[in-house]
Amino acid sequence: MSEKHPLRDILVIAPNFKRRLSGVTSTIVQLVPEQAKSLGILAAGPGLPAHLPKLRLRDVPKLWQRPANKPFRIWHARRNVEMLPGIVLRDVLRMPLRLVFTSASQRRHTAYTRWLIGRMDAVIATSTRGGAYLDVPHTVVTHGIDLGRFHPSADRAASRQALDLDPNMRAVGCFGRVRHQKGTDLFVDAMIALLPRHPGWQALIAGRATAEHAGFERELRGRITAAGLEDRIRFVGEHRDIERWYRALDLFVAPQRWEGFGLTPLEAMASGVPAVAADVGVFPDVVTAETGTLVPRGDLDALKAAIEPYLGDDDRRAAMATAAAQKARQDFPLAREAAEINAVYARLWARG
Known part of the structure; x- marks a missing residue:
């Protein structure tokens, strides 16, 4: 621990035990700094950016000490691999912790996951749909977006040029893991x-294919390539500055x-970009007419x-871009x- 974050002042631990970038990781990266504005919170685990305040492995034994002004700390898990250590810390090692789990799933959990969830002290669902699959009392808290990070471009052509894209071609994007599910x-x-009929457009696919999906990407x-569109449909890889x-x-x-929840349409809307989205996750609650x-x-x-x-109607896109940014600001701020x-x-x- 640094002097800036003495453990006695830390009230919440947000573990992230998956190294690869994912929607859960993105949530933690955005939320921890926002929550830190009003309470002591540390992230824990690999693959997190350097700016996040983190719990060091050697400081874990200090969790036996109660925080300065509360009877216990909170361990906020978002995956099975984070719930189980929390149970061990609380029930086996008898550390003064209470366990919170956030569920983004919109299907019935496995028996093992239900067992883990049943041992949580509080459960959050990221949507009403997802909450319907839970067998325990829960609170619905929909995701928000960091509006300081995701905001409309003052000049889209300049934004494209800065990324070595053709600034004179409009761009349609699909961001996330490269896989069949997505x-x-x-x-x-x-x-x-569509692109052969709309020569002024290019398409961007941002995200990575893990080893098991590499063949899918190659296909x-x-x-x-067979369509002769390799210059206009581009895989641009995974980016932390998405x-x-x-x-x-x-x-x-x-x-x-x-999709369990799905942040990408929200991130697009906050960036002043209208979205075409499948009827999954919370997309129906986010994407309106x-x-x-x-x-x-x-x-x-x-x-x-x-x-x-959308590819041929500039006025419609412009109107929807304004409405999308406004909805993101009003309904989905990260602070909420x-x-x-x-x-x-x-x-x-x-409750104590």
């Missing part, structure tokens, strides 16, 4: 069908076949039909999410 193939097939690249790539877009597409278009999951024809009007999570902690401390 519908990357649907986006690629839609672009192969998609092959389709693009906000810069959102600001280069004119349209965002979220074609997921399944004023900010984008919803399509049935897995329906390529519906996806193409929803995307194409942090305050609602902190209220869950406060109720635990009040």
